[in-house]
Amino acid sequence: MGFVFFDTETTGLRQGFDQIVHFAAIRTDNDLNEVGRFEARSRLLPHVVPHPAALLTNGLPIGRLNDDGLPSHYDMVRAIRRTLLDWSPSVFVGYNSIRFDEEMLRHALFQTLHPAFLTSSHGNCRADALGLVMAASALSPPCLSVPIGPEGRPVFRLDQLAPANAVAHDKAHDAMADVVATLGLCRCVQERAPELWQRFVRFSKKATVGDFVDAEDGFVLTEFFSNQACHTPVVCLGPDPQQPNGRLCLRLDIAHAELASMPDEELQSYLSAKPSPIRRLRINAAPTLTALFDAPEQMLNGCDINELEVRAQSIKEDVAFCSRMIASYVAAREPRSPSVHVEERIYDGFPGPDDENRMASFHTASRQDALAIAQQFNDDRLRIFGLRLIYMRDRSVLPSEIRLAAERDLTDRLVDVAAGGFTLHQALQETENLVDGDEADIDGILSGYRDYLMERIERVTAFRAANFAAEEGGTE
Structure with missing residues (x-):
């Protein structure tokens, strides 16, 4: 099947309003050997206003974005789509791509009248290398050298993680350079922690994730907040009735008997509090999952694995309890109104x-x-x-x-x-x-942009x- 590693550089972070100005991708075989490259740029859409911080980050003067020699945004998206379809089916991988680059690509396709979900259709799967390296740091620490920031926390920024592991990254925030660095880090994990790599590839497939969470009595869900990996033993209660690819999971390290005895209003309030004992995952978003019997002790939050398994099995067998938890959680959600934009x-x-x-x-x-x-x-x-x-x-x-x-x-x-x-x-x-x-005006990018504005x-x-x-x- 092979892989497509990709990255985007954009005018800002607002999905739907900002645009892709530089797209790069490398296609590899199953062993991560490169078999193809693609790059595309576009000029600025007349109704899009770049954020100055994005121009600084990407090193792009406004004049370069307005270069008439560049393809239009429409022509760039058409070229991207042709290439990615030619490379399908593949596993699409980026760095923080599911939350950002994938969304920017979906909006670009949709706003140019193309089907938006290219990376999750045509037999394709998707995964996120940011989750992979964070999981590697937590589950197989010798696998990667992770820099520590001034506050004593691990730093997973690509421009710092890549050089710390002797991975080439000569021009950070250039789309192709970021793709090369992402591929290099994935090769590190593949070589040094092959079981973790295989799990990463396995859970890039939506059907595999669905089968796993539905069949397992319990498992560990790893989520990432502020560059910290948070491991939670959970049991899947069932599908999210409002999101076809969603699953609602209940923490196993809490007192479930108390939940069963709560009146409906109190239960809804408890489940909607932050952090909620119900964790959500999307089976099409390559979640980081570990079977209970594969989880090291530090991922179980001090719980005994045998007790967790018995508790998980008891909850799954109590269909009425699972249905009530789902109904109460969904009832407490704020209704979503369609955007005016x-x-x-x-x-x-x-x-x-x-x-x-x-x-x-x-x-x-x-x-x-x-x-x-x-x-x-x-x-x-x-x-x-x-x-x-x-x-x-x-x-x-x-x-x-x-x-x-x-x-x-x-x-x-x-x-x-x-x-x-x-x-x-x-x-x-x-x-x-x-x-x-205190921001340095590199190459006069800020002064030039101010004059333009x-x-x-x-x-x-x-x-x-x-x-x-x-x-x-x-x-x-």
């Missing part, structure tokens, strides 16, 4: 079959036909993204009223905090704060004054 509605349902066909046709249609397709989408998210793409590619195709609506919408994202994104004024303030602080604010303000009936207030 289309960028945040990626998980509000899958496109229907007709819209899926329209999405596929959109990319090969003429400009006029693409406009017709965009207007025919049943899903309003796709309709908005489709018209936005047409505006980016050739705004002259759009009727004047649609073009003006698109321009109002996109410039709102530049000046109005209510539009959800990072505004020009916010970026200018953050840039001023960095310039006035001031000039852009003037142009956008003049454009809106000339094209819209009234100036918007309260936009800073």
Whole structure:
């Protein structure tokens, strides 16, 4: 099956609003021998405002992001998709990728009218090397040399962990350099802790995780908070009724008899408290799991393994208790309202079959036909993204009223905090704060960005004054 190691560099951390500007991937065989490389960049989308800290981190002057010689964001995403489909099926691995890079890729695909879940479809699996190295540090300490920070805590930053283990990482926060470093650390674990590596690969498969948590009487769930591994012996109560890939697990190191005797209101309050005795996991997110009989003593929180196994079996057999715990936990959740921002509605349902066909046709249609397709989408998210793409590619195709609506919408994202994104004024303030602080202005990135923002604010303000009936207030 092989692996695809990948990384993204972005304009910021806001999923759905920020964009990928640099994507890199290395394909390997099952033994982690490299068999292919791919890299792609894009220029800045006109409605995206980079965070100045991201520009500093990535070493990217604003002029480079606005280079007309770079591909458009749409063309970059199309190239990424073609390559990753050619490399499927594979196990997709990044560093903190499930929480960040995967999400940025999903949003990029969705906003360019492609199916969003490429890395978890087409026979693909996914895993996260950050969880692997943290697990290696906890379960097989000699496997990796982990730096210790000033506060005495382990540091798992890629730019520090890689050199500490003699793994090449010459240019941190360059997408390809980060991919090379991630692959190098995975090779270290594969060579020095092969059983841990095999477990990592095994649990990259959603079906395997589901079978394990459903079949085991009890197991240890390892979660990571502030670079610390937290091991919890748990038993799976059952599926999360609100999340198809979710499982709800109950801690085994607490007094369960007290839970059974609690009135409903008290139970709901107890289960919703932080930290909750119920732990959630997603079977499609490569969780770090250890069977009880494989867990070293320090992972059992001072509990006797035989007692944990008996307790787990007793809970699983009490179907009524499990159902009540799940129902009480779910009842205590805050109801989730759909976002007013289309960028945040990626998980509000899958496109229907007709819209899926329209999405596929959109990319090969003429400009006029693409406009017709965009207007025919049943899903309003796709309709908005489709018209936005047409505006980016050739705004002259759009009727004047649609073009003006698109321009109002996109410039709102530049000046109005209510539009959800990072505004020009916010970026200018953050840039001023960095310039006035102790942050070194490497290669004049901050001063150049400040000049760009001031000039852009003037142009956008003049454009809106000339094209819209009234100036918007309260936009800073």
